[in-house]
Amino acid sequence: MTTSDTFPQTELTRVRRTAKRASYERDTVHGVVDSTYVCQIAFAIDDQPHCIPTAHWRIGDTLYIHGSNGSRMLRALGEGVPACVCVAQVDGLVLARSAFHHSMNYRSAMIYGRFRVVEDDDEKWASMVAFMDKMQRDRWAQVREPNEKEFAATTFLALTIEEAVAKVRTGPPIDDEEDLGIPVWAGVLPLVTSFGEPVQDMAHVATTA
């Protein structure tokens, strides 16, 4: 399959304001999508919008989510209603010399489309493997695989990423020239997400002691 390096700008994805921060590059969008463990999905049921956070992962141009068969969100999205998926990460607080020019550095992606239920068992299985391996590299090979009941109890949905845009802000505050002399600290306070000390589950001790 040949794919273009950029997504087309559409009525939905064309960024009007601060358009210089927008990117339609496939790699940029994919990179933002992969940078978080959880996305937010907007959809409406009977004209009432919902915004639900859920774990997501990606294989190529396909974004996956999953959950229990009983989930109202999955049932609604599985019917193919219009959806908007958002991934957003704040990278820093941008402190300017004037209140007006304060900002944030961030990476975000918005994807418009409709989900489909993953009906094919092979795709469903491959998607699970990818999710485990996103949580920790090579995790799938080490854990107990789902049994028939667990496999059947879980719904997987897929959305092809084809109408998407990323927005990224980086760099220092942009103050007005005449404010540069104001004696206040200005710059960026980076926000960094990292792993803390792992907390091992000791539940097995009870069974082996």
Add this chain to the structure above:
Amino acid sequence: MTTSDTFPQTELTRVRRTAKRASYERDTVHGVVDSTYVCQIAFAIDDQPHCIPTAHWRIGDTLYIHGSNGSRMLRALGEGVPACVCVAQVDGLVLARSAFHHSMNYRSAMIYGRFRVVEDDDEKWASMVAFMDKMQRDRWAQVREPNEKEFAATTFLALTIEEAVAKVRTGPPIDDEEDLGIPVWAGVLPLVTSFGEPVQDMAHVATTA
């Protein structure tokens, strides 16, 4: 004004699945809302849902957002269409011994309501002060205040938090008893967001050198 310590459970906010993770406590919802700098807002224009990340802050039971007068999102939300605001924070990856029981620790809040445009200049001003001081304590007192033009160019929207629910997961993986002997590391990989080394903007050097 007397306020109850909990929000009512409504058709929109009653959590059906993993209901034990749900909280309608006002303090819990407020705490989650305050824990991030950016929220996601779902709303629809002509049946097309959008999910937009934007900075938010809170004074009491009121959630504020802001932006340029020209913003399509602010125009739509300012008309009072139904909205759903989501705040979500991943606190850790929960690695179980079976694929099925992998999970994430998180804090999330969903707020249903309609925004109003902040028309009162005093409320608008107080809201700006609160936003600056959320970015950095006592910041407002140090920076140049908005001039008339900047003040007029910015729209502030407010939403009263009265239909809201928080969901929180904490703690170790919950494996099936018969899986506890599987020789794989299980536990929680905490995800921690913290401030990195501040990066001072040196733009003033050019003017003072």
